[in-house]
Amino acid sequence: MTAVMWFRRDLRLGDNPALVEAAADGDVLPLFVLDPALWGPAGISRKLHLGDSLRALDASLRNRAGGDGGLQVVRGDPVRRVVAAAREVGASRVHVAADYGPYGSQRDEAVEQALAEHDVELVRTGSPYAVAPGRVLKDDGTPYWVFTPFSKRWAEHGWRGPIDPPRDVSYLTVDGTTDLPDLQRPDGLELPPAGETAARRRWQAFLDDRLDDYGTDRDKPGVPGTSRMSVHLKWGEIHPRTMLADLAERDSTGAAKYRSELAWREFYAHVLHHRPETARDYFRSEYARMSYDEPGELFERWKRGRTGYPIVDAGMRELRATGWMHNRVRMIVASFLVKDLHVEWQHGARHFMQWLVDGDLASNQHGWQWTAGSGTDASPFFRVFNPVTQGRKFDPDGAYVRRWLPELADAEDPHEPIDPIVDHAEERREALERWERIRP
Numbered sequence: 001m002t003a004v005m006w007f008r009r010d011l012r013l014g015d016n017p018a019l020v021e022a023a024a025d026g027d028v029l030p031l032f033v034l035d036p037a038l039w040g041p042a043g044i045s046r047k048l049h050l051g052d053s054l055r056a057l058d059a060s061l062r063n064r065a066g067g068d069g070g071l072q073v074v075r076g077d078p079v080r081r082v083v084a085a086a087r088e089v090g091a092s093r094v095h096v097a098a099d100y101g102p103y104g105s106q107r108d109e110a111v112e113q114a115l116a117e118h119d120v121e122l123v124r125t126g127s128p129y130a131v132a133p134g135r136v137l138k139d140d141g142t143p144y145w146v147f148t149p150f151s152k153r154w155a156e157h158g159w160r161g162p163i164d165p166p167r168d169v170s171y172l173t174v175d176g177t178t179d180l181p182d183l184q185r186p187d188g189l190e191l192p193p194a195g196e197t198a199a200r201r202r203w204q205a206f207l208d209d210r211l212d213d214y215g216t217d218r219d220k221p222g223v224p225g226t227s228r229m230s231v232h233l234k235w236g237e238i239h240p241r242t243m244l245a246d247l248a249e250r251d252s253t254g255a256a257k258y259r260s261e262l263a264w265r266e267f268y269a270h271v272l273h274h275r276p277e278t279a280r281d282y283f284r285s286e287y288a289r290m291s292y293d294e295p296g297e298l299f300e301r302w303k304r305g306r307t308g309y310p311i312v313d314a315g316m317r318e319l320r321a322t323g324w325m326h327n328r329v330r331m332i333v334a335s336f337l338v339k340d341l342h343v344e345w346q347h348g349a350r351h352f353m354q355w356l357v358d359g360d361l362a363s364n365q366h367g368w369q370w371t372a373g374s375g376t377d378a379s380p381f382f383r384v385f386n387p388v389t390q391g392r393k394f395d396p397d398g399a400y401v402r403r404w405l406p407e408l409a410d411a412e413d414p415h416e417p418i419d420p421i422v423d424h425a426e427e428r429r430e431a432l433e434r435w436e437r438i439r440p
């Protein structure tokens, strides 16, 4: 028998349950579909990372096949391309890791129906999460909307241990493949290495060198205190349960804190699964009635890191230069856009999705809604981040802002605003007045 393994957000061979299922069927066609609906809107950093990750997966597959075959990349509508590939190799089953996002789940239903017309089955095994979205429910069968009880139940639910890659698989090829995307790298854009080996290396280095101090260092953008694993998780270059198994062997506050951060990722996927419209709409609907400003010149200045507030500008420049931004700074720049510039969170979320290599619909849209006050157990709207005091508190020696704003190299007080585009105290008052008009 033959089977298709359709890779999407699981670009790895290790701990990949869908691949193991595919190999149990017989010879395997390793397929990736470059879907214009996802590829078109992606920003340059995301495209570059995906290209590199596909190249890494291709090399791993070739290694196993003695140099032949490799990842079969085709371009076009997944409905047509997956059906055509399955028919070409005579597969009776197409294996995937389930996708719970709004676009992915609809796409998979359409592919499933089209395959069924040819007596081919779409088999979903595993997902990009330790516990599949939809599984963790309250006793009465309804979803949790608050993180802490969710994470408790999530931990009680538990997950299986990691599994090895399948051995001695014969990988198949198809006609009509396209070259792996190889784009021009813009000057000044520095991305981390992509792929399964890079993910495992980074994870191991983090466990060895940083995990113990994670609880205290994770909030300091000037210190390399976080794992930078988000991009590897986003593309499934490593599975979270592989990481959870390593954490389970360590009994430390750092390990417990890290596990809780992974639970946030699972929580937001769970929320988006139950409320897919919150990718665009306010989770708390009263916030849609608040008065906002149209994005204009000030929004452009925010995007380019030219607001005059050092920590905001440093974050926005880090985003463009590396495709990543520190979590504390994501919160500060998001708060600044919504509460100082009065622009709706969706505009900022779109800009993030365009530039972030780890851009993930669930974590991004709900990270934004949390900051905007409209999300699940959101930060209360009236708690407005002051970009100057936040900078002084979390980047006390200014290492972070000096790195991204070379003009501050010798500044005595690097968090002091220079020609700020708005007055924070005034805009804070304005934001609270607007909020008073909609508060329940």
Ligand SMILES: Cc1cc2nc3c(=O)[nH]c(=O)nc-3n(C[C@H](O)[C@H](O)[C@H](O)COP(=O)(O)OP(=O)(O)OC[C@H]3O[C@@H](n4cnc5c(N)ncnc54)[C@H](O)[C@@H]3O)c2cc1C
Binding pocket: 218, 226, 227, 228, 229, 230, 231, 233, 234, 258, 261, 262, 264, 265, 266, 268, 325, 326, 327, 328, 330, 331, 334, 352, 356, 358, 359, 360, 361, 363, 364, 365, 367, 368, 371
């Ligand atoms: C406005 C805003 C937008 C965000 N957009 C994204 C996004 O598009 N993609 C994304 O992966 N994360 C997003 N986050 C969450 C968080 O900022 C990143 O996951 C984190 O900065 C990634 O860096 P790290 O891997 O070094 O994190 P670490 O501190 O090492 O955390 C470990 C892992 O836990 C998960 N995690 C940590 N914090 C969060 C969180 N608040 N929500 C969900 N998962 C979390 C991530 O998978 C992360 O890789 C956003 C947060 C905010 C406030």
